[in-house]
Amino acid sequence: xxxxxxxxxxxxxxxxxxxxxxxxxxxxxxxxxxxxxxxxxxxxxxxxxxxxxxxxxxxxxxxxxxxxxxxxxxxxxxxxxxxxxxxxxxxxxxxxxxxxxxxxxxxxxxxxxxxxxxxxxxxxxxxxxxxxxxxxxxxxxxxxxxxxxxxxxxxxxxxxxxxxxxxxxxxxx
Numbered sequence: 001x002x003x004x005x006x007x008x009x010x011x012x013x014x015x016x017x018x019x020x021x022x023x024x025x026x027x028x029x030x031x032x033x034x035x036x037x038x039x040x041x042x043x044x045x046x047x048x049x050x051x052x053x054x055x056x057x058x059x060x061x062x063x064x065x066x067x068x069x070x071x072x073x074x075x076x077x078x079x080x081x082x083x084x085x086x087x088x089x090x091x092x093x094x095x096x097x098x099x100x101x102x103x104x105x106x107x108x109x110x111x112x113x114x115x116x117x118x119x120x121x122x123x124x125x126x127x128x129x130x131x132x133x134x135x136x137x138x139x140x141x142x143x144x145x146x147x148x149x150x151x152x153x154x155x156x157x158x159x160x161x162x163x164x165x166x167x168x169x170x171x172x173x
Contacts (some may be wrong), residue, residue: 020135041129044100045129048128055105055109059081059082060081061080061082061085062077062079064076065120067142067149070137072141072142073131074130074146075122075129076101076120076146077101078154079109079120081113083113084117085118089117089118089156090118090120090160091118091161092150092160092162092171093162093163094122094142094161094162094166094167094171096166100128101127101128105121120146120149122143122146124139125138125141130142136169139166142170143171
């Protein structure tokens with residue numbers, strides 16, 4: 001019986017490893033932003049500062065944050081407007097399949113400002129300057145890290161979750 005149990009345990013361990021590797025490979029293929037991030041790190045960094053400068057000229061304050069969850073470093077941005085700063089209202093944005101935060105800020109941040117919200121954008125695992133591998137868990141963990149930051153550090157009073165496509169799935173995770 002012990003020989004049979006050890007074979008079953010070994011087979012289960014192999015299955016878990018194969019599942020994890022397959023999930024990472026599949027997510028690299030379907031999550032376009034991960035591939036774009038590998039290919040264009042410098043372009044992404046330049047776009048970040050360009051977006052921050054554009055928003056700064058519109059009276060936004062942009063801060064780059066390092067959030068950590070389960071050993072993964074998540075690259076994030078906290079953006080407040082002079083009219084919404086300190087009001088306790090925040091939205092956590094999670095972009096869709098091809099979204100890299102640096103390319104979405106200028107388009108979406110002013111819309112949330114008009115609704116009275118500050119914005120926290122968290123790049124998923126392996127997107128932008130975030131580390132890790134894109135798995136269902138790591139995508140959800142990045143959003144959870146953002147939520148914990150707003151609750152514990154900022155003491156946000158009202159938090160809205162905004163996710164499009166894959167970002168909505170990350171927030172549900």
